Amino acid sequence: MSTAHTGGIDTGERRRSGDGRPVITDLIDEPTVQSIVEDAWVALVGEDEVLIPLAGEPIGDVVSAWVDVVGPWTGSVVLTTGRQTAAELTRALLAESSPELLEDEDVADAFGEIANVVGGNVKAALPGSSALSLPEVGEAPAVRNPEDVVRLDVLWRGQPLSISAQGALPPLPVPHPPPGGQSPHENGASL
Template sequence: MSDLSDAGLRRRAGDLPPATAELVDEATVCEITEQAWLALVGEDEVLVPLPAPLPAETLSSWVEIVGPWTGAVVLTCGRDTALDLTRALLGEHAPQEVEQEDVDDALGELANVVGGNVKAVLPGPSVLGLPEVGTTPPSGREADSVRVAVLWRGSPLTVRVQSVLAERENEVPL
């Protein structure tokens, strides 16, 4: 009986893509994010891997990946942090008053670069979508995600690699 159950489980598991955590780990996501920060935000802009609660008002940017693994890479931070990031990315071209269009652009581009590099370690072929920005990121599956929490200039931000697969919920041993 147990042999049959095992075979059934193997067959079911084989029909599904591997869990997100089996494809990419926290250390890899952290390293990808750090590289993006050092190159785009500034060479002295270190990220400290310490979890801290996000503020009440947050902004997220994300890119979707569609392929053997389908989901999204979501960057979330406080609104003030998003403004500071935009100023840092624009550098000397940052205007006195940063417009929301620039914030969306800057935060979206960070998600795009992190997402593009996460896509490279996931199974392919897959397609990377254009970056999107908003207060409500796409709802992913918390149980099938990899989440990294860091501090930038003392402010918290998170990067989540989250699957949108619903089928995995039913994957339980028989």
């Protein structure tokens, strides 16, 4: 097992996971993640939609959407916000094709797709080739190594939203389409 420091020099060892795999902070920085999220926001949510880099406390229940990345770095790209904000995001994403009455599966589908787009572009920014899972929606995977996390906290329309790339220890299984389709897409994972 590596030690955190050697003779006062930071070798980077302390940032690595126990089996020598890189941690996310070695591979991608916060401005890159922010740029990916902002691009996704402009294209999916709306050109005039602004993300303000401030942390906040969601009011009421929270919900997360995430995709898993398996490759040289293995972990999840997770979006978390309040349920009401996820519903607002869905309406913004669907724009004029938004149904009058949103169902939970509409929100799971749309929030999952935003996670899919952000996660796919985070994956592309990582070195080497990786696999991307289908999106999932529900309670976020636990942070397993606090040093293997890049996290952004923003406000959208005044409501808090966090975006994080967080490592998985032990490694996540290689993603396959879930049996019976447990992803939010089409099969409506409940919120």
